[in-house]
Amino acid sequence: MDDLELSYKEANSPFHRMDPFSKTLYVLAVSTTAIFNSSLYVGIALFVLTFSCAAFFSGVSLRAYWKLGKVILPFILILTFVFPFFYANQVSIGSEDIAIRTPIKDLTWAALGFGALLGLRFLAIGFSGLTYAFTTHPSDLVQAFSRRGLDYRLVHAPVLGLVLFPSFLQLARDISTTQRIRDLGADLHPIARKWASLKHLAFSMLLMGLRRGQTQAMALDIRGYGAHKTRTFLRPIPSSLAGRVFGWSCFVLAVAYLVLQLGNLAGHMPWDFGG
């Protein structure tokens, strides 16, 4: 990884002006609604909402979204096209009429709807998550949660992970290269060989990772990391009324929808023993 793609992108968009807490409410609202939603219409609405936020209000080009999105796209396509074969009455629209006949199974409109719902669900979660990552400065994130009483080290940990991840990835690559060069496990059965490679990789990564981790811990210690319960922040945290209204509105709507959804589900779901 030459560059860290999953990082903050400087801009002055409505999402950049939102405080991290409101953005967290937005992502939480989208994610929980998407997960518990069984309506294709709501699924489409969520996708449109998150796509619009990403395209028009995040100040980040869709190309940046695509760079990361293309990595998870196969996963989403698998959900969309494979899971209809396992369809078991969990979508609120679509008839039981046969839509497509396949050698494996005849798929109903409801089954296809189920696949589409799954795809839309993860697209919505993906778009909202990336919007959050691209528009939230790590320091703002740490600051926002630190102000709400969370230990700043806990919130800073993912940022450390982001910064340090590429070098650990490089280490893993180098060790794998060594295994190829030195033909590790050449005399073994392919499965045993794979196991030997994994064992060696895990051991070497652990050993070198621990050594490196110790130096990094020293470097953090001498710079006062964790010396006090809180810290000061150089960056003023962004905040906008519109952002707060938007975040809370999403959250309230999500809660309302969930209540409604759970009420509706009671009589229909297979695990509803009372029904």
Place this chain on the structure above:
Amino acid sequence: MTEPAFVVEDYSFWFKLPSGERRLALDNVSFSVEKGSFVLILGESGSGKSTLALNLVGIYPDYFGGFNEGRVLVNHRTKGLVNRRELDRGERFQTVNMLFQNPEDQIVTLTVEEEIAFALENYLVPPNEIHPRVTRALDQVGLHGFKERSTLKLSGGEKQRVALAAMLAMEPSVLILDEPTSNLDPAGTEEVLDAVRLVRERADITLVIVEHEVDRIFHQVDEVLLVDGQAVHGPESPREFLTKRGMQVRDDMGLWIPQASEVSLELAKRGVSLTRTHLTGEELVEDLGTAGMREPAVPPPERDAAARRLTEAAEPVISVRGVGFSYPTKSDVLSDVDLDIHKGELLAIVGQNGSGKSTLASCLTGLFDPTSGSVTVDGKRTSDYKFADLARRVAYIFQVPEKQFIRKSVYEEMAHGLRALKVPAEEVDRRVEEVLKTVRLDDRKDSSPFLLSHGQKRRLSVACMVISEPEVVILDEPTFGQDWRQAGRLMDYMRRLADAGAAVTFITHDMRLVAEYADRCVAMSDGRIIFEGVPHELFSSPDVLSAAKLKAPPVFDFSKKLLGESALATAELIDRLEARYGRPGAVVQGS
């Protein structure tokens, strides 16, 4: 008398082994360093220079274990000279702090400004004070205008300067720099050492540095501390340090010393009386003079001529033709590269980080298939070989030896390659024992490779790759982190391999190594080979040096001033100077 910056009194430090025994690292050490001075810590590889530095900062034993006796007194800005233990964590690290070797280990945020502010925020400095301190620290290291830059997109030298600025922003009284240039290319090294010079000019600070780049730093420091075994000697002035010990510093202790000092001390050893020990080429030129010393132009060194003959006569074992390579995220990392590598030669590949050296090496070893063009080994394309077969012909040795170890013991590590070749067990045993003796690891054959010292690891990493007698050996930074003696032994071993018929190629940033050992060198810039020839020609080509951001070793420049002709190694210069001044008892004074 000047005030001390810190005082170490009867200080010992040790680790406890699982058996309960003490493993002593520092034994009853006492010394003090004057406020505002610039001190160099010297010692052979693995002598404990970093352990001393970590003890001075207090990371050992207070944060990462170990046991100590004695005191370290530090000069706090308001409290004066106090025992380090009496200061809280913030006061302590704002009095004595440390910059680590690898900038990657220290950078923990995404922009330069945040990185420098990070420690200040942790120590609860109000934001309105942080801004001017960040600006000041950036100015001190010559990075004005870098505030908004992403730390992920900085070069190695820039990263280390940002890490230095982050330390300076804390305004420590004492800053310890632990080999700050060891992970950098020549351009990065130049940047960091210039930044250190700027810091000395602009900040009220005591600097202590552990550094192998002695040619650049020796004459700048005020004092030298020598870590030898568990003892620390000094401090003493660098000239006094060298004069007292003579060539013993290099030959017996195995330390790097400036090339000008090598010449000066060696001449003194051979009976030429000099009025002082010289630390720089300028001093040598000043004392030995240039007027009337010019001799008729001498032919290029015999080594260059021999290398030319070898290149012309020998069949290439590797041929690179029109090779281009692009990563998915970066195009044209290599462009139109043509190169032949011959048996029996030591070839150096040089260039700054990102110039394509490692990618070229990966193409030579078959790790990467070129995007265009071809790489052939013994006339067959690398892509047509089974990878394992190619790896046995072309051995690749990493810069970090640990990445290369795959077995539990030194013996197994060595035997691995031979067993893969189905060599009979008795023969494996014989060859392993033989090579272990050659690389002086026969007493460690049952140890884990990961538990060896740095020098031993390097020797093992080379030995386990060359034991199966590959046709080509490619080494990435072979002398990284090694002292003079270890580096010399390793390169002598490479020379012997080449003389026995192997093609040895090494990637390096160390121009002294290129000058002293390479038969031929290749300079790369922006994915292209911009020079191919003997070292003498490389160092005589200012355009190439500038494009590849390289610098000739000091002896190349000052020998030209002294003799009218450049020498690649100090030995060449010394012989000729001895011939001129070598009358026993002759006194050479300033011109």
